[in-house]
Amino acid sequence: MAGLEDLYREIILDHYRNPRNRGELEVPPAVQAVGFNPLCGDEVIIYVEVSDGVITDVSTGGQGCSISQSSASMMSTAVKGRRVAEVRRLVRAFKHMMSIHGTGIGGTGDDLDDDGDGGNGAAEVKLGDLEALRGVVKFPVRIKCATLSWNTLVQALDETFA
Amino acid sequence: MSDRLGTGARGDFPLLGREMRGRPIVYLDSAASSQKPRSVLDAMTNYYETINANVHRGAYEIAAEATEAMETARAEVARFVNAPSADEIVFTKNVTEAINLVARSWGGANLGPGDAVVITEMEHHANIVPWHIMADQLGFELRWIGVGADGQLDLGNLDRLLDGAKLLGVTAMSNVLGTLNPVRRLADAAHGAGALVLVDAAQYVPHLPTDVQALGADFLGFTGHKMCGPTGIGVLWAKAELLEAMPPFLGGGEMILDVRKDGFLPNRIPHKFEAGTPPIAEIVGLGAAVRYLDGLGMDRVREHEVSLTAYALRTLEERYGSDLAVHGPAEPACRGGVLSMSFRDIHPHDLSQVLDDRGVCVRAGHHCAKPLMRHLGVPATTRASLYVYNDTSDVDSLADALGAAGDFFAR
Known part of the structure; x- marks a missing residue:
């Protein structure tokens, strides 16, 4: 049985207490998407502004537990200023990490690994601080908390290019 | 209080013999689903x-x-x-x-x-x-x-x-x-x-x-x-x-x-x-x-739960005062043994995670009552609920675990 320290790493609690890129962006030019976790009622709002294939700004709102809020905060710092194609690879790598042995234990059919490489292509992507969320996998009911903002980011990107 | 209720009833329920991480399981989620006696x-x-x-x-x-x-x-x-x-x-x-x-x-x-x-x-x-x-x-x-x-x-x-x-x-x-x-x-x-x-x-x-x-x-x-x-x-x-x-x-x-x-x-x-x-x-x-x-007798079940709810409300108030809010009526005779709590600024999901670490089973979430959650102005609550097999020791374990959660997130 994993201990609480595996889940609540210091960097996670830091992002929870001091969330980065918190707030709203003007829509348009930004696009807004809302994600729900029906299990616990958490809601996350992601604003994303894309220009010339680059995420020029991102902002997060909503309410949730330390895992969902810190994951949103870390996600925002990880994607801001990066190319959309690169971000989509990062999302795949993150979701791959959030599945036990890459088999998608938390998978619900909304798995984003749709490039047919079984997540292998994601292995080269550097996750950096996001590695701190790896311990969440040991607590399967919390995986959805960690992936909520990432799924919502993808919704916002899909809408941007719809 | 009937001796067939509380501690006296625990032996009727095989699952309650389980240990969680070296401690007897503390099951406080009967409002979601109760445990089953051997006879069933x-x-x-x-x-x-x-x-x-x-x-x-x-x-x-x-x-x-x-x-x-x-x-x-x-x-x-x-x-x-x-x-x-x-x-x-x-x-x-x-x-x-x-x-x-x-x-x-x-x-x-x-x-x-x-x-x-x-x-x-x-x-x-x-x-x-x-x-x-x-x-x-x-x-x-x-x-x-x-x-x-x-x-x-x-x-x-x-x-x-x-x-x-x-x-x-x-x-x-x-x-x-x-x-x-x-x-x-x-x-x-x-x-x-x-x-x-x-x-x-x-x-x-x-x-x-x-x-x-x-x-x-x-x-x-x-x-x-x-x-x-x-x-x-x-x-x-x-x-x-x-x-x-x-x-x-x-x-x-x-x-x-x-x-x-x-x-x-x-x-x-x-x-x-x-x-x-x-x-x-x-x-x-x-x-x-x-x-x-x-x-067991349903009159006695009700008496047991009123008494245990009163104990829980009193214990939580004594230990945590205004740091802990129990939503709903304050008078045990006007309510059932469902205690939906908001504890400091700890999100219910995080709170229940620490409680689970100590073998205390509670429900965190919106409890399939989102219009009520919006009325209360909270995204979710942590809910402990009491039943025939619970006794004051379960309430004490809950109160101790809340203290541990408070310490953990105050780091």
Whole structure:
């Protein structure tokens, strides 16, 4: 049985207490998407502004537990200023990490690994601080908390290019 | 307090013998689903091992025994809630199906544009969404009784809300606040206005002596798995004349007297509403659950829970004061043993995670009551709920675990 320290790493609690890129962006030019976790009622709002294939700004709102809020905060710092194609690879790598042995234990059919490489292509992507969320996998009911903002980011990107 | 309740009852429930991380499990989530006594598990196993066969068909001995076991359970359930007749007990999957049955069958035949259904802001989604669905289809109006600051229904404008209404749907006990609603008073008001009354008794029947006639209900739903019985079996009780007049809900085997190429003749009640092979073992298990609760005595169950709820409210107040809010009525006699808590600024998901680390099982979330959560202004709560096998040591473990969570997140 994993201990609480595996889940609540210091960097996670830091992002929870001091969330980065918190707030709203003007829509348009930004696009807004809302994600729900029906299990616990958490809601996350992601604003994303894309220009010339680059995420020029991102902002997060909503309410949730330390895992969902810190994951949103870390996600925002990880994607801001990066190319959309690169971000989509990062999302795949993150979701791959959030599945036990890459088999998608938390998978619900909304798995984003749709490039047919079984997540292998994601292995080269550097996750950096996001590695701190790896311990969440040991607590399967919390995986959805960690992936909520990432799924919502993808919704916002899909809408941007719809 | 009866010695058969609390610590005395624990030995009846095999699961409560489990240890979690070296400590005895502290199960405080009975409002979601109760644990099952050995007698219920034995009744179901015995059914499968000795009389398993399909019911209401087959001339052989064990088929007759299976039918007898099922119908005996129906009679026991009827007696448990003081229903005038076992024919008024319709077996469903759960309360959700019971309410959907009423919404589809009675609602479909009786509601239309210009009509209204009144429900309350503290309903479980099971008594909200079926009405949303049918309102979209049939064009009737859905009206809401609000919740006051004290966790009680705001009945100030009840007469206006009931004016022109055809049905009032209300929970007998809130699964979030623990509020015991004045069902009889509401039923009298509704009947005075010409409306029928549907009672969601999911949290009531397991915890208080229930008399459907004294409550003044027309429809009342409850579920087995919250009252020491198995999952997959619930009950809709309704007055016979209503069931007789209602069109069938699901169609299939069992619910017919005759089927021709040009139509069908429905079976008599309650079978008219029980299409297909029923969950026979679960019905037998529910019968055993009712016998178990009768053995404890529902008056004593209620006394035990009032006393334990009072202890819990007092303990939490003494230990955490204003750092911890328990939503709902403050007076134990006005509420059930459901304690929905907000603790400092710790999110319920995080709080329940630390509690789980200490073997304390509570529910975190919106409890399928999002309109009520919005009224309370919280995204979720952490809910501890008490039942026959809980005692003061469980409450102490909860209080200790809350302290540990407070320390953990204060780092």
